[in-house]
Amino acid sequence: MNEFVTFCRNVFVPVTNICRNNCKYCTFRCDPDDPDAKLMKIDEILPILENGKKAGCTEVLFTFGEYAEQVPKYKEWLEELGYSNTVDYICELCKIAINTGLLPHTNAGILNYTELEKLKPLNASMGLMLETTANVAAHEGSPGKIPSTRIKTIRYAGELHIPFTTGILIGIGETLDDRINSLLTIAELHEEYGHIQEVIIQNFTPKPDTPMADMPSPTEEEMIQAVLIAREILPDDIAIQVAPNLIDPYILIQCGASDLGGISPTTIDWINPETEWPSVSELKEMVNGTELKERLPLYPQYIKKGWYSDNLKELIHNLADDDGYRKI
Ligand SMILES: O=c1nc2n(C[C@H](O)[C@H](O)[C@H](O)CO)c3cc(O)ccc3cc-2c(=O)[nH]1
Numbered sequence: 635m636n637e638f639v640t641f642c643r644n645v646f647v648p649v650t651n652i653c654r655n656n657c658k659y660c661t662f663r664c665d666p667d668d669p670d671a672k673l674m675k676i677d678e679i680l681p682i683l684e685n686g687k688k689a690g691c692t693e694v695l696f697t698f699g700e701y702a703e704q705v706p707k708y709k710e711w712l713e714e715l716g717y718s719n720t721v722d723y724i725c726e727l728c729k730i731a732i733n734t735g736l737l738p739h740t741n742a743g744i745l746n747y748t749e750l751e752k753l754k755p756l757n758a759s760m761g762l763m764l765e766t767t768a769n770v771a772a773h774e775g776s777p778g779k780i781p782s783t784r785i786k787t788i789r790y791a792g793e794l795h796i797p798f799t800t801g802i803l804i805g806i807g808e809t810l811d812d813r814i815n816s817l818l819t820i821a822e823l824h825e826e827y828g829h830i831q832e833v834i835i836q837n838f839t840p841k842p843d844t845p846m847a848d849m850p851s852p853t854e855e856e857m858i859q860a861v862l863i864a865r866e867i868l869p870d871d872i873a874i875q876v877a878p879n880l881i882d883p884y885i886l887i888q889c890g891a892s893d894l895g896g897i898s899p900t901t902i903d904w905i906n907p908e909t910e911w912p913s914v915s916e917l918k919e920m921v922n923g924t925e926l927k928e929r930l931p932l933y934p935q936y937i938k939k940g941w942y943s944d945n946l947k948e949l950i951h952n953l954a955d956d957d958g959y960r961k962i
């Protein structure tokens with residue numbers, strides 16, 4: 635078991651919920667005609683960043699629908715803001731976040747090499763869930779969830795030396811063999827590029843009004859098994875993350891989970907809005923005796939290796955202690 639467990643204080647900015655995919659477990663995505671459909675403007679985002687900074691956050695998580703540009707109405711909204719593609723808009727948001735004193739972590743869905751290259755100097759770390767290497771019914775109608783395309787994005791991130799978060803979603807129709815295969819794939823990518831800082835073992839949670847509303851969540855036994863297998867397969871320098879708003883982390887920590895991900899004092903989990911994040915004091919109770927340590931969105935080993943751009947140098951220096959954790 636680990637000496638301590640880490641977490642990161644963040645704000646979650648769901649830039650747009652328009653998405654070209656249609657994952658059958660997702661309630662984040664909206665049709666463009668839905669009254670809740672949105673593309674957030676800078677004047678809406680700035681106060682979220684400033685509140686987060688005041689509340690002691692170090693990270694802004696930009697998560698949004700994949701290649702929304704492929705949805706015609708969205709293209710119009712984006713052009714009204716003066717941008718021809720989402721990545722350019724996200725780059726601008728990252729610059730604003732850095733000026734506010736937050737380190738960006740972008741999870742955009744799949745991206746090509748050029749897009750990752752643009753985002754790299756403005757992000758402390760980036761992420762893309764592999765989800766699974768299996769072809770599951772949950773991903774029918776989601777071209778971006780074809781395993782080979784996701785692996786390609788994770789590979790490009792490795793070539794570009796981007797500290798990277800990935801993970802698997804448990805309970806979306808994949809078998810135990812598929813879980814093992816997915817973890818082996820991540821381990822291989824890390825062996826080649828050394829860029830995987832953490833792997834999220836995320837339990838699928840059924841949401842009302844989705845095609846998977848009546849599918850069961852994985853059992854606690856399955857989650858324990860998944861974390862144990864992940865710890866066995868993944869090299870020691872990769873942290874295993876579980877989400878404390880989706881599952882009680884206590885036993886999973888005994889099994890090798892060592893990170894509780896981003897938790898936010900000021901924003902909700904837009905992907906799992908039904909469950910609130912615990913506060914830091916609640917987290918302390920949850921880990922029951924294990925030391926809790928606050929980290930930045932990029933892990934200490936990547937600060938030591940200098941895997942960040944000059945744009946982030948001063949901010950990382952101000953936020954990190956000598957060991958690469960959050961300065962207190
Ligand atoms: O609040 C959430 N944060 C999610 N995060 C954010 C994560 O908790 C932190 O941003 C990272 O640990 C970096 O600090 C993700 C990041 C990724 O790169 C990929 C997937 C996720 C998924 C979630 C999620 O479901 N909810």
Ligand SMILES: C[C@H]1O[C@@H](n2cnc3c(N)ncnc32)[C@H](O)[C@@H]1O
Binds near residue numbers: 660661803837839
């Ligand atoms: C950001 C990540 O959130 C995860 N995600 C999306 N919908 C759900 C759900 N119903 N339950 C758990 N995780 C989900 C996917 O793995 C996505 O990649």
Ligand code: SF4
Binds near residue numbers: 699
């Ligand atoms: S999980 Fe991501 S890719 Fe899938 S529909 Fe939801 S927003 Fe789109």
